[in-house]
Structure formats: C-alpha cells, structure tokens
Amino acid sequence: MNITESFYIGYISKTRGLKGELQFFFEFEDYRDLEFDVIFVEIEKKLVPFFVDQIKVQNNSTAYVNLEDVDHIDKAQALVRKKVYLPNDKMPVRDPEDFRYSDLVGYEVSDRVEGKLGIVTAVQELPQQHVATVDMEGKELMFPLTEQLIINVGKDDKLLEVDLPEGLVALYREV
Incomplete structure (x- = not known):
C-alpha cells in the first residue's frame, strides 16, 4: 500500500496507560463514518499496516x-506523532449536494475590488468560524469564510467570489 492508494485521516497524538493504548486525533471531517479493521501508519515514508483490536x-x-501486537507503552510510544491512513476503498461516499467549506481548497478566489487573488490552499475550522488561506503570489492571505464576505461560490468553475474588507489585501501584500 502506498500513499496514492490511501487517504489521510489523522495522527496518533499520545499513548494512554501502560498496555499500549493509543489516542488518535482525526483531521478527517467524517471520522464517525470510517471503518477500522486495519489502519496504515506512516513510518519512515512507508505505510505499515496495523490491525485494530478495539x-x-x-x-x-x-x-x-488498541492495535494488535502493540501491547506495551514502549511499542506504543514509537507510534506517537505518526500519520494514519486508510485504503481509498474505505472512503465514505458523500452526497454531491453536501458542500462544505473544506471543499473550497483548490478554488480560485476573486475579490470584488482587487480581482483575482490566488488559490485556496487550506481551510481551517476555528471555534468561531472557518478561515481560508489563499496563496497570493507566494504570500499567505487569510480571511474568514462568512456570509457577509462571500458573494458567490461557483462550483462548476471552482471560483470563490468575495468582498473582503477594505485594506485587507493590501495589508497582506506589504508583509
């Protein structure tokens, strides 16, 4: 199994107890819909399979x-901060009408005043709101994804039209 045949779901954040139990942190939005019979942990740029006991x-x-053959804290400690993947065939199927802010990654951003700014490279979910990061000529432009700022989301042409506050783009260009 290699990374192109799998998808990233999160990472192992820490150990728990002395018997090798691990804590996962999911960065995959629909983590409740995943099936966990086998996981793949990235170790030295290779995906190593582990069978899930519980x-x-x-x-x-x-x-x-709890993973098979990981029955002691020393074995578990070696897996901390490692990325976890599942095979592509375990990817949950989403309704095409179920559009989320995270789907904006790859969209081109165009501001009402400034014009084309760049491509959305990331969307972060913060407690108060979602924040888009745009690669603007090698600089990162960040802005909140709110109804007040979004004019239109063109799903067909992957274009996000926004009306950003006056001076925001100039502020990022100066940095």
Missing part, C-alpha cells in the same frame, strides 16, 4: 485505539 471513538475528534 476502538472507542469520542465526540471531540479523537479515539482510543
């Missing part, structure tokens, strides 16, 4: 996991 998914984007 998993307890929590409400805060985490899970407590």
Whole structure:
C-alpha cells in the first residue's frame, strides 16, 4: 500500500496507560463514518499496516485505539506523532449536494475590488468560524469564510467570489 492508494485521516497524538493504548486525533471531517479493521501508519515514508483490536471513538475528534501486537507503552510510544491512513476503498461516499467549506481548497478566489487573488490552499475550522488561506503570489492571505464576505461560490468553475474588507489585501501584500 502506498500513499496514492490511501487517504489521510489523522495522527496518533499520545499513548494512554501502560498496555499500549493509543489516542488518535482525526483531521478527517467524517471520522464517525470510517471503518477500522486495519489502519496504515506512516513510518519512515512507508505505510505499515496495523490491525485494530478495539476502538472507542469520542465526540471531540479523537479515539482510543488498541492495535494488535502493540501491547506495551514502549511499542506504543514509537507510534506517537505518526500519520494514519486508510485504503481509498474505505472512503465514505458523500452526497454531491453536501458542500462544505473544506471543499473550497483548490478554488480560485476573486475579490470584488482587487480581482483575482490566488488559490485556496487550506481551510481551517476555528471555534468561531472557518478561515481560508489563499496563496497570493507566494504570500499567505487569510480571511474568514462568512456570509457577509462571500458573494458567490461557483462550483462548476471552482471560483470563490468575495468582498473582503477594505485594506485587507493590501495589508497582506506589504508583509
């Protein structure tokens, strides 16, 4: 299994207890819909399979996991901060009408006044709102994704039209 045949779901954040239990942190939005019989952990740029004995998914984007052959804290400690993947065939299918802010990655951003700014490279979910990061000629432009700022989302042409506050783009260009 290689990375092109899999998708990233999160990472192992820490150990728990002395018997090798691990805590996962999910960065995959629909983590509750995933099936966990086998996971792949990235170790030295290779995906190593581990069979899941038991998993307890929590409400805060985490899970407590016991893996086969990881039965001691020393074995578990070696996996901390490693990325976790699942095979592409385990990817949950989403309704095409279910559009999310995270789907804006790859969209071109055009401001009402400034014109084309660049491509959305990331969308972060913060407690108060979602924030888009745009690669603007090698500089990062960040702005909140709110109804007040978004004029239109063109799904067909992957264009996000916005009306950013006056001076925001200039501020990022100066940095």
